Amino acid sequence: MTGARTLYRKVWDAHAVADLGGGEWLLYIDRHLIYEVTSPQAFEGLRAAGRSVRRPDLSFAVADHNVPTEFRAGGLAAIRDQDSRLQVAALEANAREFAIPYAALAGPHHGIVHVTAPELGLTLPGLTIVCGDSHTSTHGAFGALAFGIGTSEVEHVLATQTLVQKPSRTMFVDIRGALGRGVSSKDVALALIGQIGTSGGTGHVIEFAGEAVAAMDMAARMTLCNMAIEAGARAGMIAPDETTFRWLKGRPGVPDGEDFMIECARWAELRSDPGAVYDTMVTLDAAAIEPMVTWGTSPEAVTTIHGIVPDPAQEPDTARRAQMERMLAYMDIEPGRPLAGLPIDAAFIGSCTNSRIEDLRAAAAVARTGTVANGVRALVVPGSAAVKRQAEEEGLDAIFRAAGFEWRDAGCSMCLGLNPDRLRPGERCASTSNRNFEGRQGPGGRTHLMSPAMVAAAAVAGCLTDVRTIS
C-alpha cells in the first residue's frame, strides 16, 4: 500500500494477516479484553469444539457490568444476585482454566474494563484492541484501532487471535478552536451526535483532530472516542502525541527506559499523512459548543442546556414524528418546555464514559459549592480501584460525601440495569453515562445524558441547570 494513508489505514495495514478474498481480511488482534457478560458462551463454544485460547498472554479479564458497587471487600460472595454471581464466577473459572490474566474483584487493579486496561498500559498506540462491548472504541484515544465485537467474535479471537474484517470507511472530525469554560469533551461528543445522528458514523471509523482535541487530556479523549459508537461509528481514533506519551510513561505494560524512547519515536509516526483522503469530513466549531443535555431516548435527541423540548408537530417526516412522540411520552416531557429547570430524582457520575479522575475532579469542583438537593439520590462511582484511591488521596471523596453524594466502589453501576444500581420506574436521572435508551438505567427509568460537571450541577440544583451559572 503506497500513497498518503490515514491513521486508521496504517494500523489496519500493520495487522492485515491474510487476504480472504471478496474484500475480507484476517486482522490480527493485539489485545483482547474480556468481561463476564459476553464471554461465557464463547468459552463454552471453545470447549465444545475442543479448541484452546491461542494467546492468553494478550488477553485480559475483569468483571464490571454485574458487580455491586458496595461491600467490595467481600468479593464474589458479596454479590447477592445469584445470576450475577454465577456470571462472575464463570469468568474467574474461565480465566483460571485458560491462564488469562484476571483482575480480581477485590484487588487493586479492578475496574471498568475500559478504565482499568489503559491504566495498566494494556492500551498502546498502534495496537488492535477488541472486547465484547461496544464502548471498546474508548481505547482509540491512544491511536489504537479498538472496537466492540459480539460473542461469536470473542470466541473467534480466543481461538485464532484474529477477526474476519473488511476495511471501514473513514470520517474525519475536525474540532476547530478552543472549548469554552464549563464545556467538556462529553459536550463535544453530544454536539457531534446531534449534528450527524446516531447512524451518521455507521460503517465508519472516526478520526478526531483539531485544536480542541490537541488540547484535551487523555481522559477527555477517551470520553470522546467512547461516544463514537453512539454516533454509529465502530471506532474513534486520535493520533498519539506528547500528551499520550506522558500519560503512558511508567505504566506496567508500557516499555520503559530506552525502549520507551524508541516506542515513542515509532508511535509519533502514527498520524494521517498529509493529503490522506477520508470518505466523510465533518467540522465542528469548538467555541460554539455549549453544555449539552439529551431530552429523548436516543443520544441524537440532544440540545443545549438553554434549548427547549422540540415539538413533533413541527416534524414533517412521519416516521421521525412518530419517534419523537414516542420519546416524549416515555420521557414524560412536553414540547416547548425548557430543559433547564427540569426536576430530577437521581444523579449518576460514573461509567466507562466519565468515571476517570479528571471527571471526578470536574464534578467535585461543582459539588463543593453546595449540597445535593432534597429528594435527589446522587451516586459517584469511580471507574476503577485506582481512580478511587487517587480520588481519596485528593480528598474528593470527602467533598462528595459532605455534599450528600454516595461514594461507591468501581463498576459499570447505573449505566445499565445489570447490577443493584438502577433507576426505579418513572425516575428521572441526570447521568454521565452514554445511552439514554428506554429502560437502559432500569425499566421505566428516564435518562438525560450530560457531562460530569453538569450532572453535579443538576444534583445540587435538583434540576437540569447550566453549570456555568454555578461555578
Added chain:
Amino acid sequence: MQPFLTLTGIAAPLPIANVDTDMILPARFLKTISRTGLGEGLLHALRFAPGGGENPDFILNRDPWRGASILVALDNFGCGSSREHAPWALLDYGIRCIVAPDFADIFFGNCLKNGILPVKLEGCKAQQLMDIVSRPEDAEITIDLERRLVLTRYGQIAFRIDAAHRERLMTGADEIGLSLRHADAIADHERRNMANAATVHRIAAALGA
C-alpha cells in the same frame, strides 16, 4: 449454525426507528451463561405491560404476526450495545430474517454469525414492504437468499448482499475453522511482531497471576 436458504413465514412490521439492543433484549436478561432461552425477553417492554401481562396491541401479540419469523423495521436497527444476546433472543423467538433500510454495524455482524439474514432495503422499498405485511392477509412472504429476492403476493423485491456474507449464511460455515486454516500466516505475523507482546508479562505480574 443453521444454513439459510429460503424462508417463508409471517413478517411483522415494527415501525420504530433506532430500535436499540436494549429494546431488543433488556440488560436484566443478559445474566445468563447460555445462548438459549432468551426469546422470553425479546422486545420485552413492547410485548408486555408493566404489570407483566401481554400488551394486546403490540404486533407480535396479534394474529397472524404472533408467529412471525421475519421483522420489517426502520432505520438504524440494532444500534447500541454489542450484546449478541439480541440476535440469540430473536432466534430463540423464531425470527430468522430482519428487513430494514439500515442496520448498526455490530448487530449486523452478529446476525450473520447466527444464521439470521439482515436484508437491507432502500427506505421506500422497506416502507412498501411494511405496508404490505401490515395487512393480515398479506403478512406471509418469502425470502429467497439464493436469488436475493423478497417475494410478496404483489411481486418481488430484489435486494443486494455481500457475496461472502451470502455464502456463509447459505453454507452455515464454521468461520473459526476457516480462519484456523491460516494458522501459518498468523504465526508469521506473530514472529514479525514480537515487540507487541514484550511487556504483557509485566501486567500479569502486576495482577499477581
